Amino acid sequence: MNHPFRNIARSSVALCVAGLAGAAMAAPAADAGREASVPRTDRHDWIVPGGDTDHTPRMIPERAEAPSGRVTVLRGGLVFDTQSLRVAPGSVVMQGERVIAVLSPDSTAWPADARVIDVAGKFVMPGLIDMHVHLTYPDNATPYDVQAEDADGVLRGERNLRWFIEAGFTSVRDLNGVGDAPYRLADWAAEDAIAAPRVFTAGHIITGTGGHATERPVRPSHGPDYAWERNGADAWRAAVRETFKKGASVIKVASHFAPDEIQAAVDEAHRLGLKVTCDCETIYTQMAVEAGIDMIEHPLPRTDRTIAEMAQHHTASVPTLQVYQNVLDRAGGFWGSTSRRFTMTSDANFELFRKMKKAGIVMGVGTDTIGDANRMIPNIYIAELKWFVKGGYSIPQALQAATLTNAKLLAMDDLIGTIQPGKLADVIVVDGRPDQDIDALRKVSMVFKDGRMMVKDGAVVIPPHVPVPLPKPSPAEAP
Ligand SMILES: [Zn+2]
Structure with missing residues (x-):
């Protein structure tokens, strides 16, 4: 198909691309054979090195915050690397909403006050x-x-x-x-x-x-x-x-x-x-x-x-x-x-x-x-x-x-889809070996999303409501 407006659209987008961020926003190499008028501008094209975006493909900028708060460790599980397809013993360390480390099984390089959850023999993989x-x-x-x-x-x-x-x-x-x-x-x-x-x-x-x-x-x-x-x-x-x-x-x-x-x-x-x-x-x-x-x-x-x-x-x-x-x-x-x-x-x-x-x-x-x-x-x-x-x-x-x-x-693989330092802590624990028997996926016992424990022992964790304190009267209104 050859639509006359294709080339017009291509040149207007090219101008906009050049004006905003230069080479960082060039179309991905995967699009080389594409005939369509408008190169895909997915999230990845808009993230400057060291920058961050929201957890949506809508390219909403968000300040990258260093992980803070109590560290949680899933200790001693079989960790599935969805990139290499290797399964290896290890410990997944999470802080805030992120994974901060994947450690070898003999390492205990986490803070003394970390919450350590023993997942020995269990399968640990991305959500x-x-x-x-x-x-x-x-x-x-x-x-x-x-x-x-x-x-x-x-x-x-x-x-x-x-x-x-x-x-x-x-x-x-x-x-x-x-x-x-x-x-x-x-x-x-x-x-x-x-x-x-x-x-x-x-x-x-x-x-x-x-x-x-x-x-x-x-x-x-x-x-x-x-x-x-x-x-x-x-x-x-x-x-x-x-x-x-x-x-x-x-x-x-x-x-x-x-x-x-x-x-x-x-x-x-x-x-x-x-x-x-x-x-x-x-x-x-x-x-x-x-x-x-x-x-x-x-x-x-x-x-x-x-x-x-x-x-x-x-x-x-x-x-x-x-x-x-x-x-x-x-x-x-x-x-x-x-x-x-x-x-x-x-x-x-x-x-x-x-x-x-x-x-x-x-x-x-x-x-x-x-x-x-x-x-x-x-x-x-x-x-x-x-x-x-x-x-x-x-x-x-x-x-x-x-x-x-x-x-x-989803154009979200910079944040989800693997267990890697810097990525969102979307991690599940399975009581079995789904890499050998897919039916083992029925035995998901623990789920973390954004580093928050959402499921424990197979049931949703609903944290108790913490009431917001009443407002303090301002000095002018105080009796
Ligand atoms: Zn449908």
Whole structure:
């Protein structure tokens, strides 16, 4: 595809880049083959050496604070390095919200007043990340009249987030939900005001009139007001800005759309530093890849040509195989959608996965918790990892996809996805060897997020409320 406005957009961004920070903001080398008009400006391009940003991909500067407060040590566990895939005995030292050291097992180089937790024989790894959840979608049993209510959505989301943190997830990416509920949950989770993983949310889906997530009749998996039906490139550009304003840290689009609409959305999001992902199929996937989209959700049909172009453009995939297997097992097929005119089989979905792996496409791990799938956490996530292993990943590679690769797809791998000094202390302790047996992930006993103990002995830790003291009268008002 060759859109005349591409070159104009490229030169205006180049000017802005040169004016602000020079070479530090050059497009990543991975984008060398990209044809799209606007180079991706993800978080990494904006972090000056020695600087820091907030814990979101929204590039909000934050003062880097030296870790302070009491040190916590996870002593003597088997520490999984998600970069090298090595498992080695060691102790993880955390202070404030950060990991400050990973020590050899014979070292005790921590302060005398450190809180030392013995995790001998247990598996210590970065918190899991789920790249595709719907925290606020109705359960199958949710009464129809409250399905679209923000209030019900927020409460369901809070409940679901507790299940995620209990299961060892320290970050989730919410790809659409009930009204503004996902944005509110993301804010409260960021403030540690609820027991929850970090939430990266897309907020509203952007689609064309009658597009995916707006099909009639409205079903429990999708409801009114979840998606914005917009038509025309200007409207798609505006929708990206609106979701950005509401607090989106990723943009989610869905079929159907026209080439100029998807191009406008991708370009606008990239100018804002946000990634874009697509819930789409066939010709829409092809258009999205040509527009320079960052990733494609689901195992929906696409041609070999599209797969080859995904590899060429470094378009990632979040295949979500298990949730479609659930649909196939329950209903025998994908029926009744007016925006999804294709058929699918389990074999075809898995074959697509294998083709993408063979083509070298980077794949992240996500579940797509529609219907009652939130209730299936962590089983549905473990099943998804097993698809990865069936498709050629080793178990440690699947765990790497679940942590480091997912962090990269969030543009957050400078802060999460590995256990390393300087990174956020998102650390879980597992009573087993998930690097040998994925099912051991059911035995997460301890979870730290941002250095805070969120789960102990498999249950959420809710710290007691510390009442704020009454204000002291000012001298003038004192009797
Ligand atoms: Zn979904």
